[in-house]
Amino acid sequence: MTKHLFMLALLASCTTDVDGENLADQHNDETSDPWPQLDRQEREGPPRYTSRVHSCSKVRYPTLGNLLTSRGVNITATDPLSAGFIYSSNMAGLGGPNYLQRVRENVEIGLATESKIFDIFVQAAPEIIANMATRPECQNNGIGVKLFDASNKCQLDGVSCLIGVPATQTHVDLCNLTVSRADTVEQGKQLAVAVLAAAAHTCE
Secondary structure, three states, X not given: OHHHHHHHHHHHHHOOOOOHHXXXXXXXXXXXOHHHHHHHHHHHOOHHHHHXXXXXXXXXXXXXXXXXXXXXXXXXXXXXXXXXXXXXXXXOOOOOOEHHHOEOOOOOOOHHHHHHHHHHHHHHHHHHHHHHHHOHHHEEOOEEOOOEOOOOOEOHHHHHHHHOOOOOHHHHHHHHHHHHHOOXXXXXXXXXXXXXXXXXXXXO
16 A cells, blocks of 8 residues: 555656656656666655764764763673674674775664664673662762662763753653563663663664
């Protein structure tokens, strides 16, 4: 149904102030073929999304590693399910450079790369939650901030450290909403950290 509506919309747009000969020429042009356009939209997402993605670059591979480390994640971990292992074993998938082959880092962002980064943030969340207060980057006069209080409510200072800029009440509300909607509190906290980190450090 969606493909048919898309086709009809394109055909309707071609009939305005265009004679039959020009209309035929226009539809013979490869660029006006609606099916490749529709396939591309289904693969890459709607223009509203792709315009944002292509307007900014991917977080660089070393920068992502530094970010994870600064928030308490062990990027040398060997557990295959750990954020550190996913990060260190997916340099090519994350667009990292290959200096031996003289390949520069790919800074273009794509859905696969963003998905992988989000996966890393999901797996990193427990470490970030547990270790944030011990990180110098997340301390105020020697006192570490926390992401969640004893009641599992998101804390403004903790969210600020996570995203790297002063958080607003909207960030905290989103964090609490994510926790409350999850099947369990722990899953909710993990997702909340991943969502906020991804929104701050990718094009999301």
